[in-house]
Amino acid sequence: MKIFLLGYMGSGKSFIGKRLAERIGQEFIDFDEEIEKREKSTISDIFQQKGEIYFRKLELKVLKEMIALEKSVVVSLGGGTPCYGDNMELIKAAEDIESIYLKLNIENLTNRLEKEKEKRPLISHLKKREDLEDFIRKHLFERGFVYSQSQHIINCDSKTAEEIINEIEDRLK
Numbered sequence: 001m002k003i004f005l006l007g008y009m010g011s012g013k014s015f016i017g018k019r020l021a022e023r024i025g026q027e028f029i030d031f032d033e034e035i036e037k038r039e040k041s042t043i044s045d046i047f048q049q050k051g052e053i054y055f056r057k058l059e060l061k062v063l064k065e066m067i068a069l070e071k072s073v074v075v076s077l078g079g080g081t082p083c084y085g086d087n088m089e090l091i092k093a094a095e096d097i098e099s100i101y102l103k104l105n106i107e108n109l110t111n112r113l114e115k116e117k118e119k120r121p122l123i124s125h126l127k128k129r130e131d132l133e134d135f136i137r138k139h140l141f142e143r144g145f146v147y148s149q150s151q152h153i154i155n156c157d158s159k160t161a162e163e164i165i166n167e168i169e170d171r172l173k
C-alpha cells in the first residue's frame with residue numbers, strides 16, 4: 001500500500017509517518033529529507049540560495065517519482081507539496097495512493113511551530129507569536145481546500161501519536 005501524508009507545516013507528517021511505517025512494516029520516505037539528500041543542502045539553504053521557485057520545481061520532480069514508485073511505502077510530503085500547480089490532481093489520479101490529511105487547528109499549529117520555526121524558511125522570520133498565528137490563519141485558509149481533497153481526514157487535535165496511528169490503521173483496513 002502507498003500512503004501519502006498531507007497537512008500544514010507542523011501537523012506531524014514526518015513524526016507520524018515514521019512511526020506509522022514502523023508499525024505497519026513499510027518503508028518510510030520523508031519528502032524534505034529526500035530533497036535535502038539529493039541537494040546535499042538543508043531546506044533553509046535551498047530557499048535562501050536558490051529560491052522558492054527552484055524548490056517547488058524540485059518538489060514536483062520528486063513528487064512525480066514518488067507517485068511512480070511501485071512498492072509499499074509511507075511518504076510524508078512537505079506542507080506545500082500538494083498546493084502548487086496540478087500536484088493535488090496528480091496525487092488524486094494515482095489509484096494506488098491512500099492520501100491522508102493530518103488536520104490540526106490554528107492554535108495547536110501555532111504552539112508547535114513557535115518552537116520549530118528555524119528549519120522552516122516560510123515562517124522563520126516571524127518573531128512574534130501573534131504574527132505567526134496570523135500567517136498560519138491566512139495560509140491555512142488558502143491551503144486547507146487542497147488538503148481537504150485527501151481521501152481520509154484525521155483530526156489530530158489533542159491526540160497522541162499512538163491514537164492517530166491507530167485511527168489511520170482503522171481507516172485503511
Ligand SMILES: Nc1ncnc2c1ncn2[C@@H]1O[C@H](COP(=O)(O)OP(=O)(O)O)[C@@H](O)[C@H]1O
Binds near residue numbers: 008010015
Ligand atoms: N501527536 C502529536 N502530539 C504531540 N506532538 C506531536 C505530535 N505529532 C507530532 N508532534 C510534534 O510536532 C512537531 C512537528 O511535527 P513534524 O512531524 O515535524 O511536522 P510536519 O512534518 O508535518 O511539518 C514535532 O516536534 C513533533 O514531535
Ligand SMILES: O=C(O)C1=C[C@@H](OP(=O)(O)O)[C@@H](O)[C@H](O)C1
Binds near residue numbers: 121
Ligand atoms: O509548507 C511548506 O510550503 C513547506 C513545508 C516544509 O515541510 P513540513 O511541512 O514538513 O514542515 C518544507 O517542505 C518547506 O519548508 C516548505
Ligand SMILES: [Mg+2]
Binds near residue numbers: 013014032078
Ligand atoms: Mg516534515
